Amino acid sequence: MGSEQVPETRGVSVQLLATVDLAGELDGLEGRQLRTRMVTIEPGGVFGPLHDHVGRPGTVYILQGTITDHRDGVATDYGPGVGWPEDRHTLHWLENRGTVPAVEISVDIVASPPQ
Template structure:
């Protein structure tokens, strides 16, 4: 069992929208939803917070560079580079970069369209 750390506010994070696909017409019942791909960069010492969930917004993460620490359920797990983690309706977490180089991830998720 890990030590519980209170999630700080976001800092040192940039997010670039890479692509979206409107799922209406692609898959029955998916009206109003989009498949979204983003590149997220977390600078050394940066935090992607605060604590947030993924109910209604499932996704997956792939780490391109550096290491990202995922905090959930009182446990800190380091990922990268390579396959990261799934984000499902039970995911409640926050992220940080404890390393000395920028950590870069590609995140793909399903979200409500505008």
């Protein structure tokens, strides 16, 4: 990422839509869950800081607005109907440079919360 300054998270709301406990669904996934969230980034908002997806693979799909994905020194804009994968090689942060809220659906595999 070089000397790029990565702002902290601001203007972001996250709504948990659903989870599925993966224990018993697929061998080797005990202690993991499939999670679906709706993330809204307000205009000028940032989903940071710089973060990776090691052990937390997933996909993102944009419903509304435009999200700028910053990785490897490159800023890529994604609009409605487009998405991207997030795997162990992903190191990024997101922002909404637009004038309307950007809304994404995020689906990932995460550690199950302690019971």
